[in-house]
Amino acid sequence: MAAMNFPNPHEAERIPGTEGWERMYPYHYQYTTDDPDRKKYEENMFWFYDGLHYPEPMYPFDIIWDEAWFLALSQFNTRIFIVPPALGIDHRIHNGYIYITPLPVADPSDIPKRAELFMKRAGYYYQNWDRLHDNWEAKMRGIIERLADLKIPELPEMEEESVVTEGIGVSTGYKLLKAYDELIDLGILAWQYHFEFLNLGYAAYVVFVDFCQKAFPDIPLQRITQMVGGIDVIIYRPDEELKKLAKLAIDLKVDEIAMKGSAAVILKEMAASENGRKWLEALETARQPWFYVSTGTGWYHHDKSWNDDLDIPLSSMGIYIEKLRKGENIDRPTKAIIAERDRLASEYRALLKTEADIQTFDQLLGTSRTVFPYVENHLFYVEHWFHSLFWNKIREVSKILVDFKFIEDVEDIWYLKRSEIKDALWDVVTGWATGSNPRGPLVWPKEVAWRKEVMAKFREWTPPDGMGTIPETINEPFTIVLWGITSESMSHWAKLKSISEGDLTKIYGFPGSPGVVEGKVRVCRTVKEVGQLQEGEILVAPTTSPSWAPAFQKIKAAITDVGGVMCHAAIVCREYGLPAIVGTGSATSRLKTGQRIRLDGSKGEINIID
Amino acid sequence: MDTSGYVIPFENCDNSMVGIVGGKCASLGELMKARIPVPPGFAITTAAYEQFLNDNDLKKKIINRLTNLNDEDLSKLEEASKDIRSWIEAGTINETLEDIIASHYRLLSRRSRIPALPVAVRSSATAEDLPGASFAGQQDTFLWIRGVDQLLDRTKRCWSSLFTPRAIAYRIKMGFDHSVVLISVAIQKMVRSFTAGVMFTLNPATGDRATVVIDSNYGYGESVVSGEVTPDQFHVNKITMDVVKKTVSEKKIYYTTDPESDEVLKLDLHPERQTSQSLLDEEIIQLAKVGKIIEQHYGRPMDIEWATEKGLPYKGEIFILQSRPETVWSQKEAKPLVEPKASAIEQIIAGLIKGRTIT
Numbered sequence: 001m002a003a004m005n006f007p008n009p010h011e012a013e014r015i016p017g018t019e020g021w022e023r024m025y026p027y028h029y030q031y032t033t034d035d036p037d038r039k040k041y042e043e044n045m046f047w048f049y050d051g052l053h054y055p056e057p058m059y060p061f062d063i064i065w066d067e068a069w070f071l072a073l074s075q076f077n078t079r080i081f082i083v084p085p086a087l088g089i090d091h092r093i094h095n096g097y098i099y100i101t102p103l104p105v106a107d108p109s110d111i112p113k114r115a116e117l118f119m120k121r122a123g124y125y126y127q128n129w130d131r132l133h134d135n136w137e138a139k140m141r142g143i144i145e146r147l148a149d150l151k152i153p154e155l156p157e158m159e160e161e162s163v164v165t166e167g168i169g170v171s172t173g174y175k176l177l178k179a180y181d182e183l184i185d186l187g188i189l190a191w192q193y194h195f196e197f198l199n200l201g202y203a204a205y206v207v208f209v210d211f212c213q214k215a216f217p218d219i220p221l222q223r224i225t226q227m228v229g230g231i232d233v234i235i236y237r238p239d240e241e242l243k244k245l246a247k248l249a250i251d252l253k254v255d256e257i258a259m260k261g262s263a264a265v266i267l268k269e270m271a272a273s274e275n276g277r278k279w280l281e282a283l284e285t286a287r288q289p290w291f292y293v294s295t296g297t298g299w300y301h302h303d304k305s306w307n308d309d310l311d312i313p314l315s316s317m318g319i320y321i322e323k324l325r326k327g328e329n330i331d332r333p334t335k336a337i338i339a340e341r342d343r344l345a346s347e348y349r350a351l352l353k354t355e356a357d358i359q360t361f362d363q364l365l366g367t368s369r370t371v372f373p374y375v376e377n378h379l380f381y382v383e384h385w386f387h388s389l390f391w392n393k394i395r396e397v398s399k400i401l402v403d404f405k406f407i408e409d410v411e412d413i414w415y416l417k418r419s420e421i422k423d424a425l426w427d428v429v430t431g432w433a434t435g436s437n438p439r440g441p442l443v444w445p446k447e448v449a450w451r452k453e454v455m456a457k458f459r460e461w462t463p464p465d466g467m468g469t470i471p472e473t474i475n476e477p478f479t480i481v482l483w484g485i486t487s488e489s490m491s492h493w494a495k496l497k498s499i500s501e502g503d504l505t506k507i508y509g510f511p512g513s514p515g516v517v518e519g520k521v522r523v524c525r526t527v528k529e530v531g532q533l534q535e536g537e538i539l540v541a542p543t544t545s546p547s548w549a550p551a552f553q554k555i556k557a558a559i560t561d562v563g564g565v566m567c568h569a570a571i572v573c574r575e576y577g578l579p580a581i582v583g584t585g586s587a588t589s590r591l592k593t594g595q596r597i598r599l600d601g602s603k604g605e606i607n608i609i610d
Numbered sequence: 611m612d613t614s615g616y617v618i619p620f621e622n623c624d625n626s627m628v629g630i631v632g633g634k635c636a637s638l639g640e641l642m643k644a645r646i647p648v649p650p651g652f653a654i655t656t657a658a659y660e661q662f663l664n665d666n667d668l669k670k671k672i673i674n675r676l677t678n679l680n681d682e683d684l685s686k687l688e689e690a691s692k693d694i695r696s697w698i699e700a701g702t703i704n705e706t707l708e709d710i711i712a713s714h715y716r717l718l719s720r721r722s723r724i725p726a727l728p729v730a731v732r733s734s735a736t737a738e739d740l741p742g743a744s745f746a747g748q749q750d751t752f753l754w755i756r757g758v759d760q761l762l763d764r765t766k767r768c769w770s771s772l773f774t775p776r777a778i779a780y781r782i783k784m785g786f787d788h789s790v791v792l793i794s795v796a797i798q799k800m801v802r803s804f805t806a807g808v809m810f811t812l813n814p815a816t817g818d819r820a821t822v823v824i825d826s827n828y829g830y831g832e833s834v835v836s837g838e839v840t841p842d843q844f845h846v847n848k849i850t851m852d853v854v855k856k857t858v859s860e861k862k863i864y865y866t867t868d869p870e871s872d873e874v875l876k877l878d879l880h881p882e883r884q885t886s887q888s889l890l891d892e893e894i895i896q897l898a899k900v901g902k903i904i905e906q907h908y909g910r911p912m913d914i915e916w917a918t919e920k921g922l923p924y925k926g927e928i929f930i931l932q933s934r935p936e937t938v939w940s941q942k943e944a945k946p947l948v949e950p951k952a953s954a955i956e957q958i959i960a961g962l963i964k965g966r967t968i969t
Contacts, residue, residue, distance in 0.1 A: 085963050115959050123955045204954070207961030214947045217816040218845065220854065347849040351819040356946035363954035473965040514852055516891075602854050 006466040009042050012094050015461055018454045024060045029093040047092060047099035047467040051585060053299055055542060055562045057096025057458035059414040062300055066098055068191035073478060076199045082117040086476040096458035099467060102476035125200050129370050140193055140381045147186050147389050152179050152396040155432045173429035180425055183393050184418055194382045201371035202478055208364040215352060220602055222513055222574055227345045228368040233376040236332060238293040239549035241286040242313055243330055246320035254279050259318050263310035289385050295527040295547045298383030301414050305388035306547055312527050316550035337575055404428050406440035407448055415451040507584050511604040512570030515579030518598040519556045521591045540591050544569040552576055557599055559587045581606060616658035616707055617714050620651050630655045632734025632794035641930060644907040646900055649929050651798030652714045653734060658707055659769055659793055666701035673789050681782040687775040695770035703762055712758045718799060726756040728800040728872060731764040733771050736792050754800055754872035768795045801929050805888045806831035806917035807841055809897060810936055811905040817939040822846040822898040826888045828879060829864030831915055839863060842888045846898035853894050858887050893918060897928055904933050911936040
C-alpha cells in the first residue's frame, strides 16, 4: 500500500478566533501534550474522523450520545463479553469533530484466556438469543415508558398546600434537579442497552463477511448483507403504517381529504365525518410508537420525528394514495425479497469447493441471520423512539432556562454541556428558593452567542479523515463493519483528498447498493422537500431514515452524505434494486438539483456530466 | 427430408453419436440442446464418407497402400499420404449424396438469409482416432467457403485429412486398424463477428467462481486470443447477473473480412472506436448468462470463445464458437478456506483473533 500520511494529532490545524473551544466539550476528549506518555499514546494510535455519525461539528449537549457509546460499546468489548483481541474505542475531539480509535489487546498472551471467557459469555448470548432479546425489548419499552411519564416541573410562585398537608417534605426545585438527573440517566441507560447485543451481532457478521470475501474475493459487501438481511425488520414498519393509512383512506372514501397535504387541514376535515373519525383513530394507533421515527439519524437534536411534524408523513402519504388510485401495488415485495435472499445464499454456497467450507458457511450464515434483525431493529427503539421523546423532554427543561432568561431561545440549550445545564439548574433553583437573582443571565447568553460563532467556524473547516499512525491489523468488529476501515478505504480516503483538490467532476462514497444509472439530481436537505421529487430523479440527501421511505417509490438511485453499507438508504435501495452511494461526505453541497450525473453503486463513484 | 443418415443437422447430434458425426459435431449438438447459441450447421456423417469410399472403390486400395509401412519412415509415409489424399480428392461424390448435402446447405443459407452462405468446413474426428490433439482438424479447417462446389471440394479434403503422414504414423504406432477409422465433416455457418473474444466462468485473476470475466474487441476473436490488443474487460456477478466492473481499453487493431474477397484482414480500428465500449451492457449480461448455462451443462468452470454478429436483418446475436474446461484454478487442490470448527462461536472467535490486516 502506498504510504499515506495523516497529521499528527498534536499538530492538527487550529482555527483562529475559536481559542478556548475546548471548554465546550469534556476535558478528557482533548489531545494533549502535557504528559509524555499520553502524548506518545495519542501519536501512536490511528484516529479516524467519525463522519459516519457526525457530518457536522458536535453541539456541546449532543455529545451526550457520543459519551454514552464511548462507555457502552467499550465496556461490552473489554469488560463484559471479553472480545478476545479487541478492547474498546477511545474518543477525542478536534475543532468540534469526533475522532475515534480502536484499542487492541496489548499483550497477545492474554488472548487465549480472553477467548475462553468470550466463548462462555458470548456463547451464552448466542445460544439464548431469542429469550434474551425478548427480555431486552421489555427493558427498552420500560425505560421509554418512564421517559414518556417523566414530568419536568415548572417552578411555582408558591408550593401547593398539599406539600404541607401530605408531609411531602421536598420542593419543586429539588424535583426539577431530580427530574433532570433522571432524564440524563435514562438516556445513558438506553445506550447501555443499545450495545447489549450489538457487539455480538457485529462480531458474528464480521466473521461471516471475512469468510465470504475469502471464498469469493470479488463479492460485494452489499450481497453479503443481502444474504443475512432480515425481512420482518421494524425499520420498514413506519412506512408500512403509512401505506395502511393510505389504503384505509381510500376504503373509507376519505382519500380526497387525506390528499390535502397539510396535517392541520387533514385533521380538521377528518374530524367532521364518521369515516374521517375512524381514519383518525387508525392514525392515532399508528402514531404510537411508529411515528416516533426520526427524519434524520436521531443523533442530533434537530432530527425531528413524524410526531413532531405530521406534515411530513401525511404529505408523503399522498404519493401512496396516488399510486393506489392508479391501481399500482405499493406493498413491499417481501416474497420476492426472501426468494432472492435465499437464492443468493444457496448459489454462493453451491460454489464452495469443500464440505468443510459449506459447514462453516452454514454456521456463520445461520448465526448472522439470528443476530442481524437486532442490528437493524435496535435503531428504532433507541435512536428513533427514545431519542425523539428525549429531545423534547430536554426542550421542556430548556423552557425553564428561557423563562429565567438564562438563554434566549429554547434551541439555545444545545450549546450547553449537560453538566453545565445541571449547574445552571442549580443556579435557577437556588435563586428561586432564595428570592435572589441567579447569575445565569449574566453568563449564558454571552457564552451561547460566542459558541454559535465558534461552531460556525468549525462548520467551514474540513476535518482530516484521520490523524496519527496507521496500525497493521484491526480486530474490532465495529471498526470493520460500521466504518469499513480497510486498506482499500484508507487509500480511498487518500484518493478523495487528492480529488477534492483537483478533479471536481467526481465524487466518491461507500458502495451502498449496486447498479449503474444516469439521471437528474434532486437535492433534498430535509424530508419535507421529498414532495418536490420527480419520477426517475436521483435523490441526494444528507441522510435518510424510515420516514423518507415514500421517496424511494419515485427515485432511480440515492446518494447520501452520511452512512455506511448498513445505513437506511443502502438497505432500502438494495431491497428495491436501486443503486445507492452513501457516506460521500459532501454530495448535498457539491451536487445541484437538475444536474445530470452518472453513478456506479458498486464502485461508489459519481461522475458529474453537466 | 432425407433419411439416408448421410447428413445430420447439429441440433440432432449428441454425445451418443460421436461414432457417426465425430466429436466436434456431437458437442455442438450438446450445446444446442442446452439452449446455447452456436452457429448453425450440419454434419456430413461417417456413413457419407463410407459411401464415398465404396462408390470410388477406395477402401481396399487404401488398405493395400498402407500395408507394410513403418511409422518411422517419414518419406514412405509422406508418399503414401500423398497418393491416398489425391485419390480421395479426385473421387466423385454420387449425385444422391451431392443433392442431400446441397439441399442442407441451401436450407442453411435460406435460414441465415444470406445467398451462398459462407461456411466453415472442418473435420470432426471420431474419438478413438486421435485423443487430445486433433491434428487432423488442425490442418483441415476451411473458412469462408461459399457455394456447393467449393463445399464438396473442401469436404473431400477434410476426408483426406485422415491420411496425413502424422495421422497414419500415429495409427501404426498405436496399432489401430486403418480400415475402421472414419471421419465426419462439420459444415458450420461463418459468423461475421462484429465483436468477439473470450469468456471465463470464473475470475482468472482471483479464482472467484461467482464472477464471469469477458474479454472483448471488435472484429474476430483472433485479436483477443493472440494477445495483439488489450481487450475491454467486463466482470459480471454470476449470481446476480450485474456488471460489476468495466475496463474499456484502447484497442488499436481488429480483424475483419474483406466483403469482396472474403479474406481476413488485420486493420487499424477507427480512432473513435478504439476507446469505445465494444459490448453493450445488455450483451455483456446475455453473454454471461450463456456462460453460466455452459458451466452448469458441463458442471465445471469453462473457458469459452464467443462472437456477436450484426448487420443481419436482426439485431446483434451472440454465438458460442468453442468451449473447454478452465484448467488453471480448477486443477488447484481444494482445501478448506478456514479450519472447520465444531460450532459457530468457535469460528467467530478464530475469525476475531485473526482480525483484518490493513497495511
